[in-house]
Amino acid sequence: MKDQKITIVDYGMGNLFSIERAINYIGAKAEITSDRLKIANADKLILPGVGAFGKAMDELKERKIIEAVYRFVESKKPLLGICLGMQLLFTESFEFGHHKGLDLIKGRVIRFRDPDPNWVNFKIPQIGWNKIKSPGEEPWDYWKNTILESIPTGCFFYFVHSYICVPENKKYSIAESEYGKDLYCAVINKDNVWGCQFHPEKSGEAGLKIYRNFLKI
Numbered sequence: 001m002k003d004q005k006i007t008i009v010d011y012g013m014g015n016l017f018s019i020e021r022a023i024n025y026i027g028a029k030a031e032i033t034s035d036r037l038k039i040a041n042a043d044k045l046i047l048p049g050v051g052a053f054g055k056a057m058d059e060l061k062e063r064k065i066i067e068a069v070y071r072f073v074e075s076k077k078p079l080l081g082i083c084l085g086m087q088l089l090f091t092e093s094f095e096f097g098h099h100k101g102l103d104l105i106k107g108r109v110i111r112f113r114d115p116d117p118n119w120v121n122f123k124i125p126q127i128g129w130n131k132i133k134s135p136g137e138e139p140w141d142y143w144k145n146t147i148l149e150s151i152p153t154g155c156f157f158y159f160v161h162s163y164i165c166v167p168e169n170k171k172y173s174i175a176e177s178e179y180g181k182d183l184y185c186a187v188i189n190k191d192n193v194w195g196c197q198f199h200p201e202k203s204g205e206a207g208l209k210i211y212r213n214f215l216k217i
Helices: 016-025 034-042 055-061 068-076 084-088 204-216
Strands: 006-008 030-033 044-047 081-084 091-092 105-112 124-130 156-161 161-166 172-181 182-192 193-196
Touching: 006 016, 006 034, 016 030, 016 204, 030 034, 034 068, 044 068, 044 084, 044 193, 055 068, 055 084, 055 193, 068 081, 081 084, 084 091, 084 193, 124 172, 156 204, 161 182
Parallel strands: 006 030, 006 044, 044 081, 081 193, 091 105
Antiparallel strands: 105 161, 124 156, 172 182, 182 193
């Protein structure tokens, strides 16, 4: 694990140093960079993100990082998108207009539905702890060989978001969470592309377990 080139994509948006500290804490070494060659040739790639979808895509384009991400994905090595980084993996977003994403996973990013006026404790954005669960009646080992391996269904993680991912093919949603009127995708996986809507680096031991699992894939 220590010999892996773990790269955190720096495009000016995201909890870069929090993620780096989490990776270092579990005994690995991560590099924060916007260098396209390093991104394309990494062993593991982490795409973070905090902020607006359209602005993030503009920054990726401006820094000419998108092609490097595509080259990395074509190499079949694991990519992990976190929070906004997960949303960027999708085809399009309707946050403050209509924006094209990386289109690594077919689907769209939409806003939480408005709450019932009587729900005084429901606010958008969702900020805080919420639990995840496997979709449907899945076997106990459904998360084996995924970034969620050994994490129990019902485990809590830390979320900060107003928009949710809706994959065209629901089989790629390997964990769900519920907030207000929406049951939504919390963890996505298609081939070597992974994403978490929550922040593992802010989610205690369970979050560190996700990073450990990702580095073992």
